[in-house]
Amino acid sequence: MAHSGNSAAELARRIESKEAVVAILGLGYVGLPLAVSFARAGFKTHCFDSDRRKVAAINAGRRYIRHIPASDVRAIGESGGRASASLKDLPSADAVVIAVPTPLTPQREPDISHIIEAAVAVASTLRPGQLVSLESTTYPGTTREVLLPFLARSGLKPGRDFFLAYSPEREDPARAGHSARDLPKVVGGLTRRCLDLASLLYGKIVPEVVPVSSPEAAEAAKLTENIFRFVNIGLVNELKTVFDRMGVDIWEVVEAAKTKPFGYMPFYPGPGLGGHCIPIDPYYLLWKAREYGRTARFIELAGEVNAAMPDRVLRRTAEELNRERKSLNGSRILLVGVAYKNDIDDVRESPGLKLLDMFEAGGARVDYHDPHVPRLAGRGADGKGMKSVVLRASALAEYDAVVVTVAHSKVNYRMLGESARLIVDTKNAMAGVDAVRARVVKA
């Protein structure tokens, strides 16, 4: 074990030689790929998660996130590391990386309870020579104002005895062409030494480290990336509603606009925002801004536009049913897609789920089809859960409307076009499909 006097030099040596042991706290969409990367880079990697099913899956080398194969999960065990729900292996770690969730409270304020739990856990086993890095997305100030006080209670001095950094994650699950491991990674340290050590560690798993002057700058950089997306999706959703009225197709417009190679980048409309990041992170800044007597009006406005989208899809579907002299109440609706975006199995904050609830509340009888989400626990009229229905031509004809909320590549849209009656398409999934029978409405 390192002594406090030469903690930094010893830790640097251990990272360089890959003797350093890495521990990841929180093994979800961010933590698991991170653990795999450290393991594959040659570090013994331990995993800690309060969810015992994830712990068991890692130790059995079993896949539990659809797009992360079992061979990747097995790399953790092959590194000599293991998963645990208890903290017994934590003191042996040289670097502890925290990747726990940062959701919102029902009042849409930051819920940092998982970060606090993680801080208590790491503080309880903190020893000289450890590097702690927070990766959870959060408001500027969290590393210094929330995490540091717990760690400092140990009596150890930050920047001398232990090292603290913030490094946001750029994981975009199932994105083709970009893995977070191929992208530059922003790092902010509490002190220069903290920055250097964290940069050294992350430099072993990414092609480029982008050092910034403080944890706050790194926290703010992550929020800026996601707020940019949130606001631009709000903008394109608003443009869609305007162009719709003019009879202009927003999808055609974006395709044309994106041929400009500078000053524009394409964002696409949809039935609303989903996932654990884009709908949530901007509210972390909005909340923190109040402490400084500031508001963030772009965030508020984009939030309003984006939150109204599921309602718009519901209204549009009801209008189209009305044209056929049908009411939403009593209609049979098939939702195609309950995941929050294309080609993944994540349903957190998904607009598809919101629409499912809204259609049911409106009296419709709803089924869903999603090749990535075979079951939905606790849903359905009796609350006993729902199963993804199989797409069959004869069954499709029985639905009054098919509402498409994602453009999964595994869905047979041609079959929808051939057999459904009315398709309300929120993702332009029917583009290029010859809708032989169906009336297709873009919404």
Ligand SMILES: NC(=O)c1ccc[n+]([C@@H]2O[C@H](COP(=O)([O-])OP(=O)(O)OC[C@H]3O[C@@H](n4cnc5c(N)ncnc54)[C@H](O)[C@@H]3O)[C@@H](O)[C@H]2O)c1
């Ligand atoms: N999902 C993404 O694409 C993405 C991308 C970039 C950043 N982020 C951010 O990364 C963080 C993690 O997100 P995620 O999507 O991986 O979440 P997740 O819910 O998939 O995983 C978090 C894991 O942490 C575990 N956990 C919670 N409290 C714990 C505790 N006290 N001790 C040990 N384990 C604990 C949970 O059981 C869960 O397995 C969030 O701040 C999120 O905003 C997520």
